[in-house]
Amino acid sequence: MSKTHVKFKLNGAAAEGMCEPRTLLVHFIRENLSITGTHIGCETTHCGACTVDLNGKSVKSCTLLAVQAQGADVVTIEGMANADGTLGALQEGFRQMHGLQCGYCTPGMIVRAHRLLKENPKPTDEEIRFGIAGNLCRCTGYQNIVKAIQHAAAKLRGEEYLEAAE
Amino acid sequence: MNDMSPNKAEREAKLEGMGCRRKRVEDVRFTQGKGNFVDDIKLPGMLFGDFVRSPYAHARIKGINIKKAMKVPGVLAVLTATELKGVNLAWMPTLAGDVQMVLADGKVLFQNQEVAFVVATDRYAAADGVEAVEVDYEALPVLVDPFKAMDKNAPVLREDLKGKTSGAHGPRKHHNHIFEWTMGDKDLTEAAFRKADVTIKELISYHRTHPSPLETCQSVASFDKIKGELTVWGTFQAPHVIRTVASLISTIPEHKIHVISPDVGGGFGNKVGAYPGYICSIVASIVTGKPVKWVEDRIENLTATSFARDYHMTAEIAATKDGKVQALRVHVLADHGAFDACADPSKWPAGFFNIVTGSYDFPVAHCAVDGVYTNKAPGGVAYRCSFRVTEAAYCIERAMDILAKKLNMDPAELRLKNFIRRDQFPYQSALGWEYDSGDYHTAMKQGMEKIGYPALREEQKRKQADFKAGKTRDIMGIGVSFFTEIVGAGPSKNCDILGIAMFDSCEIRIHPTGSAIARVGTKSTGQAHETTWAQIIATEIGIPSADIMVEEGNTDTAPYGLGTYGSRSTPVAGAAIAMAARKIKAKAQMIAAYMLEVHEGDLQFDIDGFRVKGLPEKFKSMKEIAWAAYHSVPPGMEPGLEAVSYYDPPNMTYPFGAYFCVMDIDVDTGVYKIRRFYALDDCGTRINPMVIEGQVHGGLTEAFAIAMGQEIRYDAGGNVLTGSFMDFFIPTAVETPVWETDHTVTPSPHHPIGAKGVGESPNVGGVPAFSNAVNDAFGFLGATHIQMPHDYWRNWEAAKSLGLIK
Ligand code: FES
Numbered sequence A: 001m002s003k004t005h006v007k008f009k010l011n012g013a014a015a016e017g018m019c020e021p022r023t024l025l026v027h028f029i030r031e032n033l034s035i036t037g038t039h040i041g042c043e044t045t046h047c048g049a050c051t052v053d054l055n056g057k058s059v060k061s062c063t064l065l066a067v068q069a070q071g072a073d074v075v076t077i078e079g080m081a082n083a084d085g086t087l088g089a090l091q092e093g094f095r096q097m098h099g100l101q102c103g104y105c106t107p108g109m110i111v112r113a114h115r116l117l118k119e120n121p122k123p124t125d126e127e128i129r130f131g132i133a134g135n136l137c138r139c140t141g142y143q144n145i146v147k148a149i150q151h152a153a154a155k156l157r158g159e160e161y162l163e164a165a166e
Numbered sequence B: 001m002n003d004m005s006p007n008k009a010e011r012e013a014k015l016e017g018m019g020c021r022r023k024r025v026e027d028v029r030f031t032q033g034k035g036n037f038v039d040d041i042k043l044p045g046m047l048f049g050d051f052v053r054s055p056y057a058h059a060r061i062k063g064i065n066i067k068k069a070m071k072v073p074g075v076l077a078v079l080t081a082t083e084l085k086g087v088n089l090a091w092m093p094t095l096a097g098d099v100q101m102v103l104a105d106g107k108v109l110f111q112n113q114e115v116a117f118v119v120a121t122d123r124y125a126a127a128d129g130v131e132a133v134e135v136d137y138e139a140l141p142v143l144v145d146p147f148k149a150m151d152k153n154a155p156v157l158r159e160d161l162k163g164k165t166s167g168a169h170g171p172r173k174h175h176n177h178i179f180e181w182t183m184g185d186k187d188l189t190e191a192a193f194r195k196a197d198v199t200i201k202e203l204i205s206y207h208r209t210h211p212s213p214l215e216t217c218q219s220v221a222s223f224d225k226i227k228g229e230l231t232v233w234g235t236f237q238a239p240h241v242i243r244t245v246a247s248l249i250s251t252i253p254e255h256k257i258h259v260i261s262p263d264v265g266g267g268f269g270n271k272v273g274a275y276p277g278y279i280c281s282i283v284a285s286i287v288t289g290k291p292v293k294w295v296e297d298r299i300e301n302l303t304a305t306s307f308a309r310d311y312h313m314t315a316e317i318a319a320t321k322d323g324k325v326q327a328l329r330v331h332v333l334a335d336h337g338a339f340d341a342c343a344d345p346s347k348w349p350a351g352f353f354n355i356v357t358g359s360y361d362f363p364v365a366h367c368a369v370d371g372v373y374t375n376k377a378p379g380g381v382a383y384r385c386s387f388r389v390t391e392a393a394y395c396i397e398r399a400m401d402i403l404a405k406k407l408n409m410d411p412a413e414l415r416l417k418n419f420i421r422r423d424q425f426p427y428q429s430a431l432g433w434e435y436d437s438g439d440y441h442t443a444m445k446q447g448m449e450k451i452g453y454p455a456l457r458e459e460q461k462r463k464q465a466d467f468k469a470g471k472t473r474d475i476m477g478i479g480v481s482f483f484t485e486i487v488g489a490g491p492s493k494n495c496d497i498l499g500i501a502m503f504d505s506c507e508i509r510i511h512p513t514g515s516a517i518a519r520v521g522t523k524s525t526g527q528a529h530e531t532t533w534a535q536i537i538a539t540e541i542g543i544p545s546a547d548i549m550v551e552e553g554n555t556d557t558a559p560y561g562l563g564t565y566g567s568r569s570t571p572v573a574g575a576a577i578a579m580a581a582r583k584i585k586a587k588a589q590m591i592a593a594y595m596l597e598v599h600e601g602d603l604q605f606d607i608d609g610f611r612v613k614g615l616p617e618k619f620k621s622m623k624e625i626a627w628a629a630y631h632s633v634p635p636g637m638e639p640g641l642e643a644v645s646y647y648d649p650p651n652m653t654y655p656f657g658a659y660f661c662v663m664d665i666d667v668d669t670g671v672y673k674i675r676r677f678y679a680l681d682d683c684g685t686r687i688n689p690m691v692i693e694g695q696v697h698g699g700l701t702e703a704f705a706i707a708m709g710q711e712i713r714y715d716a717g718g719n720v721l722t723g724s725f726m727d728f729f730i731p732t733a734v735e736t737p738v739w740e741t742d743h744t745v746t747p748s749p750h751h752p753i754g755a756k757g758v759g760e761s762p763n764v765g766g767v768p769a770f771s772n773a774v775n776d777a778f779g780f781l782g783a784t785h786i787q788m789p790h791d792y793w794r795n796w797e798a799a800k801s802l803g804l805i806k
């Protein structure tokens, strides 16, 4: 099959490669670009493990073609750390609140939560639950993920989050 | 420790040892997308394999034509049973003593069975190749209902077993029969039933479901022809077992096989077994001389690798009229699918189902399990439970509620009346187990108090009256569940896998500067072993957790272990870790005595070093001792500071807990709301409460899924109706209830640190709590037992069948 040149911004830097028009964005990022933090849990748009941020929206990269990202601004889990390389607020929140176990859903979850907090910096627990409903986790039962996101939200607002992981 | 001077407290805190809510070391890489999962592995020249799968549940294969597929750009090879026969691998042994087709040999026995393996340069080309393989099938009659498996004219599924009147577990009664397994005293049980005031009998089905971790099963195999060495990276919960099996079924000696489980994205039992994908990636690598990756997609995962449950249990209890249980009798019809690929210890074809007497003092009991073949996927794995323990717990916990209803007794009161008392431990159960420790009454009463049990029952009475008066269409259920698990397989006297005793192991090396590496025979799939194993060592020998690296999953470096499943890691490997640490501590004590010029017996261990009794200023820290171990050991002593322990547990451990679920159901729509869920767990000594609570949350969420809707369902033609996350229920954050956790601590008397294991308790105890809540809600309207899963539709059906909806 003939190949197409695809170029977009990935975590702030230019990324490009040749791929078949049918190549899924998630495969392009993971295989062509060898950036493997974004995961695959279903390939049917249900689990959210493949969530990336595309032009300011959370998208499931198993349900987009790489060519659809042409010229876009894409952010993955690899773009979530602070500029100085320390853990970003969400990454730290997930660690502090025990928001992950096997870690397989975590990249998609954090990237999704990143957009959620941009849209709603002070969410209720219920709004968080609704906001991450497109991301499945088989390990944590979500309770500590909600707390992890609250932890990050508080930090981003410059407040302190006090509740312990439960 | 009564002298908790600030200095002492500080030193202890610095260790981050047992009992502390230590943050996980794993999280640093996982939160940055820097985990290393199988599909992240990329080797030079790596090829990709994909399966041609059967659309039929039962059919004869009349021909396979690969010509077109071989012309697809990028396709390099297509393996079928014919090629596999050349290397004697068309069939493979299962853990349960049966054999299983790797690729369909002559016929297919379940939908989506592996028929051919296409190897190509990338996953897209492999998928194109799969499309181009032509298979000529002749459909055969399909057997889906296990209750019809042993009918006289039921279709013959396993032609390879023709004429075999006995299998790995004794006589076979029918061509679709696998085994019959019995435990207990049949005659005494019968006698007790004859004399009983009250009896109940109910068919309690635990439907087929699936563990479906978020990462599917996958492997990368790389065979080096020159060295004759095979390296396999895979999603393995038990990498050493995989290495031994790979060696036994291939001609490659075990020392030339390197099995590596990198980070694994959840297991829940799914990743214990050996699957055709693993074998085919290995064979394909040998055939092509290139590394070959196989990654299952979600549909394949749900439909072909390892279902769980599918136990149909007829339970009977005999009791006195005031509610004292006298006898338990259970018959199980177990649907094993097309091959018996259950992942149980080899001598236990029905796992530890004989824990079915639960937490109650049954004087006598008898259980029998008949396993049968059907045209469904093989498996029968322990989905977040010890072997068949969740089936057993569901059976007894439903049956106790049914008995309570018949006696018109409160289900909590009936349980309190029949619990094994604290002074009866160690307790010998009627079905052959020795329960190590427990304090059921305390746990139950604590739970009842925390949930406000009497007030809830009062409220329920009012609601029932309101419902009868037509004032509401909501009904309220209170689900009570009190489970006893049996985990930590297991003692070599009764547990082995393919002849290998189910010990586990740990090797610890202390480095000269006082930091350490510990290698363990288990494999975390999310349970935080890298964090918690270090905590055990920290407390045992006084080196901070932060200075201890834990490594698992590489069979070349880790000592032989049987892996992680059945909540065995803490009971077995946790003990091995403590024992290895104690060996190090003993040697450290000798070195410290030499350094301090006293007799060993004059020393006492004090948090992070040894102190001379009565001379508190004479102290050597573990750090100093470690340096001395490589520098100035006592004359005659070997230098170095390391130890290995292989731990063969003397007994299983028996975690327990009291769970309560409060639920409201709208009878007109079947829509339920979980109002509260309270879980009290007693897993003995608690290593890291944060991790335990996380395990409980996750297990309860899986229990919630199973009880309230998650199911692998087939139609009459053997077609899977729940083959994707569209139809297979995985709760999102929206449906998932908020969990309340609590605990009591009854240490295991035989475990070096008293820990019992916890990961699976919430699934085992959770399912009956949900199901009992639904049944309790409908109970006053005449329902005795409503089968799981209790989704909205089935609740509505139940309401309809009770005449509540016109
Ligand atoms: S892999 Fe994209 S939603 Fe599951």
Ligand code: FES
Pocket: A099, A100, A101, A102, A103, A104, A105, A106, A136, A137, A138, A139, A140, B214, B265, B266, B526
């Ligand atoms: S942490 Fe394992 S799937 Fe979420």
